[in-house]
Each structure stands twice: as structure tokens, then as C-alpha cells.
Amino acid sequence: MYPAVIEDYQRPASIDEALKAAARYDAGEALFLAGGQSLMQAMKSRLVRPRCVIDLQAVKDLKGVSASGAGVRIGAMTRYVEIAKEAKLKGAYGALGDAAAHVGDRQVRNRGTIGGSLCWNYLAACMPAANLGVGSSMELISASGKKRTLVADEFIKGPLDTARTDDEVLVATTLPAAPSKAGSAYKKWGLVTDALPVIGVAVYVELDGGGAISKARFAVGGLATGPKRAKGAEAALIGKKASDAAAIAAAAEKASAELETQSDLWADSAYRKNLIRSLGGEMIALASKRAAGQ
Numbered sequence: 376m377y378p379a380v381i382e383d384y385q386r387p388a389s390i391d392e393a394l395k396a397a398a399r400y401d402a403g404e405a406l407f408l409a410g411g412q413s414l415m416q417a418m419k420s421r422l423v424r425p426r427c428v429i430d431l432q433a434v435k436d437l438k439g440v441s442a443s444g445a446g447v448r449i450g451a452m453t454r455y456v457e458i459a460k461e462a463k464l465k466g467a468y469g470a471l472g473d474a475a476a477h478v479g480d481r482q483v484r485n486r487g488t489i490g491g492s493l494c495w496n497y498l499a500a501c502m503p504a505a506n507l508g509v510g511s512s513m514e515l516i517s518a519s520g521k522k523r524t525l526v527a528d529e530f531i532k533g534p535l536d537t538a539r540t541d542d543e544v545l546v547a548t549t550l551p552a553a554p555s556k557a558g559s560a561y562k563k564w565g566l567v568t569d570a571l572p573v574i575g576v577a578v579y580v581e582l583d584g585g586g587a588i589s590k591a592r593f594a595v596g597g598l599a600t601g602p603k604r605a606k607g608a609e610a611a612l613i614g615k616k617a618s619d620a621a622a623i624a625a626a627a628e629k630a631s632a633e634l635e636t637q638s639d640l641w642a643d644s645a646y647r648k649n650l651i652r653s654l655g656g657e658m659i660a661l662a663s664k665r666a667a668g669q
């Protein structure tokens with residue numbers, strides 16, 4: 376399949392140039408191109424028919440991972456391959472490295488970006504669930520120069536939907552400075568290892584001085600309604616020791632019960648619930664281990 380005719384291709388060198396290019400078109404007529412791993416397929420199948428493609432690959436300000444006292448900032452155009460080996464994300468934000476390391480195959484990881492995955496927000500995608508799990512925020516800027524920051528819970532909506540407006544560029548994902556005893560983990564399960572998963576689970580925990588869980592986030596991807604948090608499971612983990620296998624299993628069970636799962640060609644609803652239960656327990660244990668510095 377070939378895309379429909381594209382009238383205009385722009386390759387800006389700055390965010391400002393990218394926004395100016397977008398402002399020349401009506402909403403939805405100009406699309407930003409990141410790694411192209413979803414957009415090119417969507418253009419070829421004519422799911423989208425942009426008049427203009429604005430290629431962000433030469434915009435240096437959108438690339439790279441930096442750390443400061445405020446936390447970690449990941450440029451929207453940072454590729455999976457870079458995130459997978461990024462030392463600044465180990466421990467507290469290890470879930471992002473876990474997700475990036477297992478997205479698709481080597482080619483996809485060398486082209487695809489965190490920003491592209493978040494903006495596309497495919498229902499089974501790893502990055503939306505992992506970002507919801509660790510509680511990151513999205514920095515956006517619009518053609519009018521208006522900047523805003525949305526937490527993942529606000530930014531990520533239903534499948535293929537986010538709070539981003541057509542004239543906004545996602546600039547970066549930010550992660551607050553984590554306490555010393557924080558850890559996160561993500562794992563996906565799919566019918567094919569180098570493709571989108573059936574279910575992916577991300578867990579973030581903080582431990583108090585006595586080794587009990589003081590904060591927890593539990594997010595699941597692969598649901599028909601888009602990535603969701605299991606807030607009952609999160610509440611069930613508070614005050615529990617990471618070594619308490621029964622408490623971990625009970626929290627994973629709660630997540631499996633509280634989230635609505637669908638039956639489709641890849642798995643039935645009960646199987647998805649089993650995956651949430653088994654991956655959930657495994658990820659709570661791994662995130663807790665990382666939080667304890669093990």
C-alpha cells in the first residue's frame with residue numbers, strides 16, 4: 376500500500392520551526408513524524424491522510440535523557456534503544472527501561488521513540504502503560520507558544536487518544552526525583568515476543584524505613600479501554616512488606632478482579648485476567664526488590 380499524496384514534507388531543526396510549520400495547516404492536516412513505526416503504517420493503510428508531514432528527526436532539543444535535582448527528563452524523540460540502556464532510569468524508573476528493551480524487534484527499537492508511542496497510545500503499547508505506572512508527566516507546547524504539563528493519568532486517554540491537541544508537540548516526559556527506596560518494573564506477555572503484547576503490567580513502589588510499601592502504582596496495558604491503573608491493588612499494597620508473598624498475591628488478584636478485560640482473537644477475558652494476576656505478582660516483587668536496592 377502506498378500513502379495518499381502528501382503535498383508537503385518539512386524537516387525542521389527546532390521546536391519553533393516545527394510549530395510554525397504545523398500552524399500553516401488546519402487541525403489534523405499536518406502530522407508530526409517521529410520514528411514512523413506507527414505513523415507510516417497508518418498512512419499506508421490510509422487510516423490517516425495528512426497534507427503535510429513534519430519530520431522531527433533533526434530537532435535536537437527533543438532528544439536525550441537528562442537528570443537534575445528535580446528528576447529525570449526524557450526528550451520525546453529519544454529512541455527505545457537509548458532508553459533501554461539508560462543508567463539514569465535504573466531502579467525507580469526501571470519500568471521504562473524494561474518496556475523499551477522489549478518493544479518490537481531491533482529495527483523498531485532503533486527507530487521508535489517514547490514520544491511517538493505516547494502520542495499514538497495504541498491500546499496494547501508498552502510505553503503508555505509503563506508511563507502510567509511510574510507516574511510521569513508530559514511537557515507540551517502549542518503553535519501559539521502555550522506550554523502545559525499533564526500527568527500521565529490526564530494525558531493518556533482511550534485507545535489512540537490522548538489529551539494532546541493537534542497543534543501541540545510533545546516535548547518531553549518528566550519523572551520527579553524519586554526517594555532512595557523506590558523501584559519499578561514492567562513486563563509484557565504476547566503471542567509473539569517481538570510484537571505488541573496481549574497484556575503488559577507496570578508497577579512502581581516506594582518503601583518506608585521498615586521495608587513496608589508506602590506508595591504503589593499498578594498500571595495495565597492491553598485493555599480495550601486503554602491503559603488503566605488498578606487502584607484497589609495499589610491500596611491493598613500499602614503497609615505490606617515486600618517479603619509478604621501472600622499480600623503480593625492478594626494485590627495482584629485484586630488488580631485482576633477490578634480491571635475489565637476483553638475477549639478477542641489474541642486472548643479471552645479470563646486469560647487476560649490470569650496474565651494480570653501472574654505478571655502483576657511478578658512485577659510487584661521485582662519493583663520492591665529494586666526499591667530495596669537488590
Ligand SMILES: Cc1cc2nc3c(=O)[nH]c(=O)nc-3n(C[C@H](O)[C@H](O)[C@H](O)COP(=O)(O)OP(=O)(O)OC[C@H]3O[C@@H](n4cnc5c(N)ncnc54)[C@H](O)[C@@H]3O)c2cc1C
Nearest residue numbers: 409410411412413414479487488491492494500501545570
Ligand atoms: C513490527 C512492530 C512491532 C512493534 N511492537 C511493539 C511492542 O512490542 N510494544 C510497543 O509498545 N509498541 C510496538 N510497536 C509500535 C512502536 O512502539 C511504535 O514505534 C510506536 O507506537 C510509535 O512511535 P514512533 O516514534 O515510531 O512514532 P510515529 O509512528 O512516528 O508517530 C506516532 C504518532 O505520534 C505522533 N507524534 C510522534 N511524536 C510526536 C511528538 N513529539 N509530538 C506530537 N506528536 C507526535 C505522530 O504524529 C503520530 O500520530 C511495534 C511496531 C512495529 C512496526
